[in-house]
Amino acid sequence: MECARCGAGLVQGVCARCFLSEPLPSLVLGDLEVGEEIGRGGMSTVYRARNTALDRPAAVKLLPESLADDPAMVARFRREAQLLAKVDHPAVVRVFGAGSHEGVHWLEMELVEGEPVHARGPLAPGEAVAVVQQLCAALDAAHEVGVVHRDVKPANVLIRPDGSVKLVDFGIASSSAGRRLTRTGNAVGTPGFMAPEILSGAEPSKAMDVFAAGALLYTLMTGHPPEGAFEPPPAHAEAIRRALAPEPSARFATAGEFAAALSRPAQTTALHPGLPPDEVVWLRAAAAAWTLASAAMLYALLLCVTPKVYEGDVPPLVVQGVRELADGTKLSMARFEVMPLLVGLAVVLFLAAPAHGALLGRWRRLSLPAPSSEVRLAHGPWSFGLGVVLCGAYLGRIALETQGVFTLSPYVPLVAGLAEVAALWWFWTAVLEGTRRGRALMREPMVVFGFLLGLIPPVHNLARYLETLG
Amino acid sequence: MTGARVFPTTRWSLVVSARGDSPSARRALQELLSTYWSPLYAFARSKGLAREDAEDAVQAVCARLIQAEFAARVEADRGRLRAYLRASLANHLRGQHERETRQKRGGDAVVVELDGALLDRLDAAPHLDPGDAFDRQWARQVMERALARLEEEFEAEGRSGPLGVVRAYFSGQELPPYGELAATHDTTVTRIKSLLHRARARFRVHLRDEIADTVRDPADVDSELSTLIAVLSA
Ligand SMILES: Nc1ncnc2c1ncn2[C@@H]1O[C@H](COP(=O)(O)OP(=O)(O)O)[C@@H](O)[C@H]1O
Ligand SMILES: [Mg+2]
Secondary structure, eight states: OBOTTTOOBEETTEEHHHHHHSOSOOEEETTEEEEEEEEEOSSOEEEEEEETTTTEEEEEEEOOGGGTTOHHHHHHHHHHHHHHHHOOOTTBOOEEEEEEETTEEEEEEOOOOSEETTTTOSOOHHHHHHHHHHHHHHHHHHHHTTEEOOOOSGGGEEEOTTSOEEEOOOTTOEESSSOOSSOTTOOOSOTTTSOHHHHTTOOOOHHHHHHHHHHHHHHHHHSSOOOSSOOOOGGGHHHHHHHTOSSGGGSOSSHHHHHHHHHSOOOSSSSSTTSOHHHHHHHHHHHHHHHHHHHHHHHHHHHHTSOEEESSOOOTTOOBOOEEOTTSOEEESBOOOHHHHHHHHHHIIIIIHHHHHHHHHHHHHHTOOOOOTTSOOOOOHHHHHHHHHHHHHHHHHHHHHHTTSOOOOTTOOHHHHHHHHHHHHHHHHHHHHHHHTTOOGGGOHHHHHHHHHHHHHHHHHHHHHHHHHO | OOOOOOSOOOHHHHHHHHTTOSHHHHHHHHHHHHHHHHHHHHHHHHTTOOHHHHHHHHHHHHHHHHSTTHHHHHHHTTTBHHHHHHHHHHHHHTTTTHHHHHHHHTSSOOOSOOOHHHHHHHHHSOOOOHHHHHHHHHHHHHHHHHHHHHHHHHHHTTOHHHHHHHHHHTSSSOOOOHHHHHHHTTSOHHHHHHHHHHHHHHHHHHHHHHHHTTBSSTTHHHHHHHHHHHHHHO
């Protein structure tokens, strides 16, 4: 069989030559000559085009014929152009116009001579960060005018050979102002890049785009979107983890903040790197409660073994070893003080335990993935510095006293107490963070260090006491 | 990690990277073979081989393709499968690899299913220069595969009807005016034009993808595509 027009052979009943070699463009829409297909998404297709009136290249997005009779779809297509027109940023594709003719709807935009960021395989960390930082600037610009993109993913982020980035596809974007075409509660987006709150029908928010930007960085660095208990690449683990926090409030407040966090070198001195900031607050609160409670308990126990001189009758709770002194007063060697113990117990029951429960509940509720085990535990310079000063003062006092330079009343608890509190604070934060990260507590250096340091004041006091006895 | 694949792979990279060992690489290889056996056969027949001998030669060259070191050899041959296979068959027919491949094949193992009806049709085709016969059959095969992809896609989108319009339009008859077509299908001229344009643009994408599977360097796609158009226009 041969083609009646060109004489070429037919391939499966189609004249290959006519089908193929009749030059494109063959479609003219207004001033636009439509050419080759350059991209295709879930909804529509984008073609290379030329605007003959302005004599410049363009990209034209066509609404599929199958959707062109659905007024809701047509309205949504129009809306995409309107939202794009609101945003003015070099990293957001510019819209040139929109139109329709005889039931064919189009959107004319700037032609991006590039390809989707994932076209060339995973990027080097530096390149991936550069892409996401430009994307964040684009998102900030959109958010500024109240537009949430809602479909940030590799296919919608184009990169040009010079490395500059363009965000495209505002097809399901939403605007805080004006009618909402996608009913809220409609879970739209792409799995892997969709913030968890979208599934529970949350209103569109910047935080969703921040999440998707984090997922994009993760994908570009690792080759696949984050899922389940993911482990972010160590290079920017903290920032990625925060951008991908399940709780929107725990994410960066703006895309720009995410970008800024990516330019900072990984901070090793930061408090609990790898934990989102509001989680650190919770963890600190629980650690403070435990520190207070254990300090109170220790103090109470310490009182039990501290000798005391009674002038009159010895109360019945003093258990044993009362010695008559020369002046008729009595010296107890072990006693039982109800009040301090009760206070200690109360702090444990009413402060530490509830705080701890709340912390555990929060971890469970958020079903937080285990933070990266690569991130080293480190304490903030303030808490660490203060603790060192207190311990130094305490050790200094011991040294000076042994040298006989001066003596404070042996039971002035202040200096020893503060050193003890510092040790307990380190101990408890390390215990809680170790638990949070699912580590073996016995192998956590700060747990062991805090514990040993915390032993010094009580042991020292006990030694003094024994000395008094002798 | 079981993460979904986000980064695209061409069949070429699949075959080359896995050196033909994984199931997906083997499937990719089989698909390549199903495109290339008939051009090889046409070439051998044009060289004057009898049907059985030509079939044997095709099996032998395909067997070489399945060997692990094939990737390295095609790479060495500028990474174009079409040129490589054609040269490979020519060499084979010159007897250069005969002993080697016979040993490796372990007799006359069937590597690729040859479709009898297609063989008959090729046998009936007019006599051509072997190189032309190969290229023409290659162009037909690539076209057919791209058409099949287009068809599959329209079908999956529930748009077999519109594709029928496109097929009819390019079925080798004198072209009906757009207005007439639009009236027949109860739509507008712009929509008819849009449908035809988009189907053709889509087809070209499939054609490019089909070719991209057989070249290492994406930059070679364009030159292969112009070869294809030239062959079809000859
Ligand atoms: N202005 C443009 N210039 C070049 N390519 C584009 C442009 N806009 C979109 N594309 C390409 O077309 C694809 C589909 O466009 P998109 O707007 O994402 O459609 P959809 O809403 O169907 O996902 C994109 O993934 C991108 O590769
Ligand atoms: Mg898209």
